[in-house]
Amino acid sequence: MLDFDGYLFSFFLAFLVTTTLAVMSVKHYKTPGTKFFIIIMIFCSLMSIATISEIITTALETKIWWRNIQQLSLFMFPIFIYGFVMDYLELEEMINGKKLGLISMPSIIYLLLIWTDSAHHLMRSSVEIVMIGSHEKTVVDPTTLSYLFILYGAGLTLYSFFVFLLHYENTSSFNKRKYLLLLIGMAVPVFYSVLRPFLPIGLFHSTAISFIPSSVIFYYALVKHQLFSTWPLARDKILEHIKDGIILIDDNKTIIELNSTAVRIFGHSTVKEGVPVSTLYPFFPDLNVFDHIKKETTIQSNWERKYFSILVMTLKQHKKNTTIGYLIIISDITSQKEIEHRLWVRANTDGLTGLANRQFLIEMASEKTQLSRSGSGLSFILLDIDNFKRINDTYGHQTGDEVLVEFSRIISNYLTEKSVAARFGGEEFAILQWDLDKEKCIKNAELICEHIQSTTIFVEKKHSIKITASFGVSYSDHPSVPFQELYKQADQRLYDSKRNGKNQVTYQKIN
Numbered sequence: 001m002l003d004f005d006g007y008l009f010s011f012f013l014a015f016l017v018t019t020t021l022a023v024m025s026v027k028h029y030k031t032p033g034t035k036f037f038i039i040i041m042i043f044c045s046l047m048s049i050a051t052i053s054e055i056i057t058t059a060l061e062t063k064i065w066w067r068n069i070q071q072l073s074l075f076m077f078p079i080f081i082y083g084f085v086m087d088y089l090e091l092e093e094m095i096n097g098k099k100l101g102l103i104s105m106p107s108i109i110y111l112l113l114i115w116t117d118s119a120h121h122l123m124r125s126s127v128e129i130v131m132i133g134s135h136e137k138t139v140v141d142p143t144t145l146s147y148l149f150i151l152y153g154a155g156l157t158l159y160s161f162f163v164f165l166l167h168y169e170n171t172s173s174f175n176k177r178k179y180l181l182l183l184i185g186m187a188v189p190v191f192y193s194v195l196r197p198f199l200p201i202g203l204f205h206s207t208a209i210s211f212i213p214s215s216v217i218f219y220y221a222l223v224k225h226q227l228f229s230t231w232p233l234a235r236d237k238i239l240e241h242i243k244d245g246i247i248l249i250d251d252n253k254t255i256i257e258l259n260s261t262a263v264r265i266f267g268h269s270t271v272k273e274g275v276p277v278s279t280l281y282p283f284f285p286d287l288n289v290f291d292h293i294k295k296e297t298t299i300q301s302n303w304e305r306k307y308f309s310i311l312v313m314t315l316k317q318h319k320k321n322t323t324i325g326y327l328i329i330i331s332d333i334t335s336q337k338e339i340e341h342r343l344w345v346r347a348n349t350d351g352l353t354g355l356a357n358r359q360f361l362i363e364m365a366s367e368k369t370q371l372s373r374s375g376s377g378l379s380f381i382l383l384d385i386d387n388f389k390r391i392n393d394t395y396g397h398q399t400g401d402e403v404l405v406e407f408s409r410i411i412s413n414y415l416t417e418k419s420v421a422a423r424f425g426g427e428e429f430a431i432l433q434w435d436l437d438k439e440k441c442i443k444n445a446e447l448i449c450e451h452i453q454s455t456t457i458f459v460e461k462k463h464s465i466k467i468t469a470s471f472g473v474s475y476s477d478h479p480s481v482p483f484q485e486l487y488k489q490a491d492q493r494l495y496d497s498k499r500n501g502k503n504q505v506t507y508q509k510i511n
Contacts, residue, residue, distance in 0.1 A: 008055065011048045018044035033088030040080045047073035055135055063138045064118075064127060071114050075107040075149070078156040085160040088182075089167055090257070093274055103156065110149040122146075161187065185217035245330035251323055253277045265308070265330055280328075307337040350423040352401060353408035361422035361430055365483045368434050377477045379441035380486040381431040382494045383411075383448070386468045386502040388427035399459045403467060406457050414448050430490075438475045438509055445471045445505045453503060468503035470494060476510040485510060 022041035025034050047070050054066035082103060086094040093099075110123075117123045126141040142150065164183060245262030249255060255275055263271070271279050311329040316322060348360040356364075368378055385391075385407060392400040404427065411421045411429060419433040431448075433441060449471055457465045472494025474486045493506040500506070 008052060011052045011055075015045050015048035015052075018042075018048065033084050036080050036084035036087050040077065040084060043073040043076055043080065055137060058136070060127070060129065060138070063129070063136075067138055067140070068114055072111060075110055075153055078153040078160075079104050079107060081157055082160045085164050089164070091163075093256075106149060106152045110146075113145075181217055185214045188214040188217070243332070245328075245332075247280075247328040247330070249277050249326040249328065251325050255279075256325075262330060265306075265332070305334075306332060307334045309333045353405055353423050355408050355412070355429070356420055356422035358422060358424045358430075361420060361424075361432055362483070362487075364420060365432050365486070368432065369481070369483045369486075377434070377436050377438060377441065377475060378481075378486065379431075379433040379436065379438075379473065379475045380483070380490045381433070381441075381445050382424070382472045382487075382490045383429050383431070383445075383469045384494060384498070385427040386470055386498075388467075391465060391467070395459060395463060395465070399463070399465075402459055403457055403465060406455070407452070407467065407469070410451055410455060411448060413451075414444055438477075438507075441475050442473060442505065442507050445473050445507075449503070449505050470497035470502045471505040472497060473505060473507045474510060475507070478510070481510050 018041045022038050022045065025038050025041070029035060029038070050066045050069035050073070054063050054070070057063050057066065079100070083095050083100065086092075113120075113123050121143075123143055123146040124140045125143050128139050129136050130139050131137075161183070168180065168183060242259065243261065245265045246257075246259045247255060247262050248257040253276060255271070255273055255277055257273060258271070266280075309331045311331075313327045313329070314323055315325045315327055348357060349355065350357045365378075365380065385403070388400065388403070391403055404423075407427075407429070408421070408423065411431065415421055415431075416433075418435050419431060421429060421431045424430050431444075433444065449469060452467060452469050455467070457467065459465060472490045472492065474489035474493065476486060489508045489510055493508045497504050497506040
């Protein structure tokens with residue numbers, strides 16, 4: 001049988017342990033779960049002090065008053081354990097003010113009934129004082145209604161325990177030991193509440209004492225493994241500093257988390273936690289088919305076009321191989337695309353005139369030849385500035401370059417979405433046209449020829465230069481004619497134009 005001092009010292013030790021834990025946790029207040037952990041430890045301390053006060057008082061009415069204080073702690077534990085689990089797992093939608101208020105209502109009703117029990121006796125059928133050594137303690141006989149409230153608290157604690165257990169199954173092996181410590185810490189009071197009715201009245205019959213091993217386990221996890229200060233804090237830092245947009249989707253296709261980069265990418269108030277993933281479809285249509293995909297897409301804002309790479313990864317439980325959610329990683333590849341575009345432009349355009357270069361036009365012509373259908377015309381025009389060498393010799397190569405640029409501008413004015421022009425080399429240019437008839441093909445060449453003839457080019461406000469050009473045009477509406485044949489005939493017709501006096505269009509249809 002315990003002596004008086006040893007009995008009281010046990011409760012005082014529980015008070016010291018839980019108070020120390022509460023104080024030590026304050027510096028981690030902003031990390032997930034910590035604020036609820038501090039509250040739990042404060043209530044544990046309050047329960048220990050209330051138990052000591054109940055023991056040392058003699059009047060029955062005062063003892064019952066202190067016992068009611070213990071009930072305040074006892075019935076708020078399940079609420080704050082639930083809050084701790086949801087906050088630590090960052091399930092913020094589960095601990096908003098409305099949900100916590102609803103969950104707390106049964107406990108609040110119980111406390112009101114307990115504090116007014118002397119008037120209605122709905123919660124306690126009897127109260128008596130028993131001796132523990134040289135020490136008096138109250139023992140109550142709960143009513144059926146009281147047991148219902150007790151079962152509610154135990155059920156809420158068990159629910160929190162199993163939510164944490166589910167996350168334990170899905171966490172990495174590195175963090176499993178830390179999660180296991182917390183699970184054990186939460187399990188101790190739960191199992192104690194089951195065993196308590198079978199324990200003899202005494203030291204180990206007190207709920208306050210049962211929190212000592214639980215608090216020590218939490219303390220070990222907090223100090224030894226830095227449970228609150230390491231992973232949750234590092235996780236937040238990683239998510240907020242990573243350059244990619246991160247969006248976490250649950251198995252119901254609901255957004256449950258996204259980082260600040262993802263918010264900046266969308267810049268849209270409807271894309272937020274708790275909304276269906278369908279809110280992303282206007283931006284990324286490919287997401288309506290959830291699978292392991294990697295796509296590139298664009299978002300056009302009012303002032304700029306952005307390019308993004310989207311990676312969707314399916315999250316599965318390792319053992320059951322069942323889908324539990326999806327991770328979307330959105331990378332801004334605008335800079336990469338701009339570099340690729342500049343390299344493409346450099347590889348496929350003429351640096352002086354801005355027109356396509358010879359290689360690009362030949363590749364496009366070959367492609368159009370392969371895709372052409374019977375009756376769909378394909379035209380190739382070669383045009384050469386007449387007497388260009390004389391311009392270079394008379395005015396210099398810089399003036400010659402200015403003439404080439406102006407000549408290119410005139411050609412560009414006649415291009416459509418079904419034509420492309422290129423500088424073939426020196427003063428020779430080419431135009432490829434598709435999906436048109438031969439009359440339109442010849443008419444376009446003649447219009448360009450007339451425009452060039454009527455144009456005067458002014459150079460450095462000193463010289464006015466008149467130029468002309470010779471044209472060789474080939475045309476085919478037969479899909480079996482290769483581009484090489486079109487090129488050969490256009491080149492021969494260009495030669496004919498030069499030989500017959502220049503400044504003219506010579507045409508050849510190929511059957």
